[in-house]
Amino acid sequence: MHLFQPFQQDVSAIQIPERFTFPFYYEPHKLSLIAAQKLQHYLEHQTDFEHNFGLDAMQKGMVIGKMFGVLVVQNNEGVLGYLWAFSGKLADKNHHHYFVPTVFDMLEEKGFFKKEETILNEYNAKIATKENSKDYSNCKVSLNTIKLQAEKEIKDFKQHIKQAKKQRELQRNNALLEQSSEAFETLQKTLIESSQKESIQLKKVTQYWKERIERATHELNTFEDALLQLKEERRQKSAALQQQLFEHYAFLNQYGNSKSLAEIFKGTPPAGAGECAAPKLLHYAFQHQLKPVALAEFWWGQSPKSEVRKHQQFYPACTGKCEPILAHMLEGIPLEDNPFQINTTNGKELEIVYEDDYLVVVNKPSEFLSVPGKQVTDSVYTRMKHQYPNATGPLVVHRLDMSTSGLLLVAKSSEVHKKLQSQFIKRQIKKRYVALLDGILSEEEGFIDLPLRVDLDNRPNQLVCYEYGKPAQTKWEVIKRYDNKTLVYFYPITGRTHQLRVHAAHPLGLNTPIVGDDLYGTKALRLHLHAESITFQHPVSKKMMTINIDADF
Structure with missing residues (x-):
């Protein structure tokens, strides 16, 4: 105690x-x-x-x-x-x-884990000794040398047969013109016998090298079978130890x-x-x-x-x-x-910023889902489905994080949805976000390129990962600085989950989290990130449209 x-x-x-x-x-x-x-x-x-x-x-x-x-x-x-x-x-x-x-405690000296770990280390040592042994190395070199010798000798002999065949053909043609039929027949038999002998000799040479390769392969397999046996025993020991650990870890x-x-x-x-x-x-x-x-x-x-x-x-x-x-x-x-499990959308209304017969642009409040979640179903999608019961298709063309406010495109038909989504896929739609950062940026503008993937151990958080992450790029520029804060514009080139939040907070990005970011910074009344402007081509009229809505911070 x-x-x-x-x-x-x-x-x-x-x-x-x-x-x-x-x-x-x-x-x-x-x-x-x-x-x-x-x-x-x-x-x-x-x-x-x-x-x-x-x-x-x-x-x-x-x-x-x-x-x-x-x-x-x-x-x-x-x-x-x-x-x-x-x-x-x-x-x-x-x-x-x-x-x-x-x-x-896996590090306890007298515990079973340490004892079994010692045995696994012994297997590792045995495997390393065999893999690095001179005899094993000689077997591999010998087999490779024999294969090269066999390839060369068989190739050379086949080339010899090819040249001999041409020579016999020349002899045959000359004899046909110069010799009597009896002499030609005798020569023909001689040439055929010569060809047969060469064919038999090729088979013998091929068989000789085949047997040598088989013997060398057998010698090498003796080493590799022993290695495979050791590795399988180690694998079984390791799996048993892991299972024992899982059962004792209570x-x-x-x-x-x-x-x-x-x-x-x-x-x-x-x-x-x-x-x-x-x-x-x-x-x-x-x-x-x-x-x-x-x-x-x-x-x-x-x-x-x-x-x-x-x-x-x-x-x-x-x-x-x-x-x-x-x-x-x-x-x-x-x-x-x-x-x-708390529905944070209670009492919040969806402001319609633009509407025509084909689409709607809404101003999504912060802490409002774009589509239904596992715990809470109230969302932009469900509100739009209720407001436009005859609309077809997925309605919501793109998404904003629950904590992010701003402009969302909603299609009234599956055809319009498909055309708008195609613009997103081709990166033809331009978006501008405004964000308040919790600190002062020294530079005026820049470009962030940090690939992202989900943190499998801590969803929905994202990780910067150069090996498995998807490309994520953001352009930014400073609007103004005040009270140890920086107001910026973000221009996302890609649209990864939490892209702007991670790019702002990560040490390799701006190293300055967005105010109110409860995942990558410090919680506040709201996340100060707002989708302020969106530019797209109207899917029916083909007119270029830019919709704006100011942030409430």
Whole structure:
């Protein structure tokens, strides 16, 4: 229980939350903020471990930013305190003073994982020894040399046969003109016998080299079969160890019920599942009969190259790895409302900016879905379907993020929808967004080219990924600067999910998130991103049209 830290300051005036933090979208509770401030103060001044978070340019070692978590808890005596945790390993260790341990310690010297890992390393050594052995190398060289020799000798002999055939044909033609029929017949027999002998000799040469290649191949296969056997044994050992790990990696809930990774994910969990701070904190709390009160996780250090992570910024738990685990661990604990199930469109109207017989342009409010979601169905699509019951086709031609406001094209027929969408595909439609950035940009304009893909462990967030990402380009220019903010225009060339939000916030982009960006920056009353202008060719009249609508910020 030495990891339980009572609050050192008087927190009696702070009301204890009635429901536990909804871990996937939250505002840190006052008690969580105090616990997080204590942890951050410790990280700034500690000398217990050496880890390069990327905050000190003079510090050596690989830069690795880290997610930390705090869990406010109450013990059996009703005393409030908190626990600390880090995600993954810290300074290459699972155990540090003041931090709760990992749920299952793979680094424990006497544990089964280390023992089996030693056996796997022995297999790796055996495989490496065989692959690098001189005899194995000689077998490969010998087989290759024999194949080259065989190819050359057979080719040369075939060329000899070809020349001999021409010579016999010349002899035959000359003899036909100069010799008697009896002499010609004798020569003809001689020439045929010569051709037959050469054919037989070619078969013998071919058979000779075939046998030599087979012997050399058999010698090489002896080595490669042994290698394949070792690799298969290693694969089976590794798979068995992984399954054993999944079964031993088990998490408690408030009822004392334990579930393993294998049970939770019904098979193979994603890499790193269970290593995040939240599951560690809750598991330790349930082990020691501590009641969870509030949770918060924050990033400490330099941002990774692919993700957007800001130093000291609070972040929700990841969905891919943590959501299934926390569903078990938080069973029976009253949670704050899930904001993803709240219909934020209540009381909001869709302003029609332009309308004719073929299409509509609406001004979508922020926090309003373009199309129905899994939890909330109210959207631009459903509103338009209700308003235009005779309309055909998908109606909504393109989409805006739920948090983004601005202009959306709606087609009243499938034919018009197809023509407008074709303009999007051909990048003939031009859009301009206005955004308020949380900081001052030093340059006046620029171009951002950062390919994006979805974060499989934390949907719907996007990652910068040069290997698997789709191209994403944005032009931008500054409108004005004020109050440590920068108002900009964005001109997206492509239309990837969260493109402008990531391009603004990412260190390789503008490194200045949009005000109110709850995914890549700091939450506010709204995301200050607005689709202000759209230019397209009318699908019927062929007239070029530009529609504008000012932002409300």
